[in-house]
Every structure is written in C-alpha cells, then in structure tokens.
Amino acid sequence: MRVPTPSPPLATSGGIGLSDSEKAEALAENLEAQFQPVTDCLVQAVIETVAVALRAYFLSPTSEPQLTTPDDVHEAIKGLEVSKTPGPYGIPNRTLKHLPKRAVSLLVRIFNAVLRTHFLPQTWKHA
Numbered sequence: 001m002r003v004p005t006p007s008p009p010l011a012t013s014g015g016i017g018l019s020d021s022e023k024a025e026a027l028a029e030n031l032e033a034q035f036q037p038v039t040d041c042l043v044q045a046v047i048e049t050v051a052v053a054l055r056a057y058f059l060s061p062t063s064e065p066q067l068t069t070p071d072d073v074h075e076a077i078k079g080l081e082v083s084k085t086p087g088p089y090g091i092p093n094r095t096l097k098h099l100p101k102r103a104v105s106l107l108v109r110i111f112n113a114v115l116r117t118h119f120l121p122q123t124w125k126h127a
Contacts, residue, residue, distance in 0.1 A: 004094075010027070012025065027095070028100050028102060068112060073107055080097065
C-alpha cells in the first residue's frame with residue numbers, strides 16, 4: 001500500500017499553513033480574494049447589457065444545464081478518497097475535505113458561472 005505524500009506548506013495571511021485545515025483555510029482566503037464581485041457600476045452595466053443580449057440570443061429552456069448546489073459539492077467532496085493522488089493543481093483530497101463552507105459556496109458560484117456561459121459545448125456542461 002502506498003503512503004500518501006503530504007502536501008507542502010502554504011503561505012497564509014497569518015504565516016505558514018502546515019495542517020490540512022490551515023491549508024484549506026488559505027485556499028479559501030485565496031479564492032475569496034481572487035473572485036470578487038464587480039463593483040464598478042459602469043462595468044456592471046456593460047456586463048448586464050451583454051448578459052441580457054446573450055440570454056436573448058442563445059438561451060432556450062431546454063438548453064440550460066442543471067446548476068450545482070453546495071450540497072452537491074459537499075457530497076462530491078465527501079466521496080473523495082484521501083489516499084488518491086492529487087489532481088493537476090496538487091491539491092490533496094484531504095485538504096478539500098477540510099474546506100470551509102464559504103470556500104465551497106464560492107466554488108459553487110464559479111461552477112455555476114461556467115455552466116451559464118455560452119462558450120462551452122453543451123455536452124461539456126451536461127457532463
């Protein structure tokens with residue numbers, strides 16, 4: 001049986017994260033800092049105008065994929081095996097299992113934003 005390789009320490013706002021919980025919190029803080037809502041009203045107005053135009057052009061009720069929920073993501077994370085090799089970004093499943101709720105909520109917003117985009121093939125969205 002292969003012994004899992006521990007993930008390297010992560011830099012956090014309070015120093016160095018060594019435990020899985022500290023690393024998960026560092027990831028959550030980083031995601032939260034990277035993905036902030038647009039607050040500039042001019043940019044927001046352009047985004048809304050484009051979104052309305054895209055919806056009017058592309059959307060039909062049958063083509064909209066089913067969006068995900070925090071419960072879906074929690075269940076998926078719960079089903080991960082901690083002994084499996086990390087994915088392409090090197091985040092171990094053990095760390096994902098310690099993600100705080102706000103990080104999961106942010107992931108759900110990102111997943112759903114990707115599912116709502118019209119630049120991905122429908123088969124990918126439904127997969």
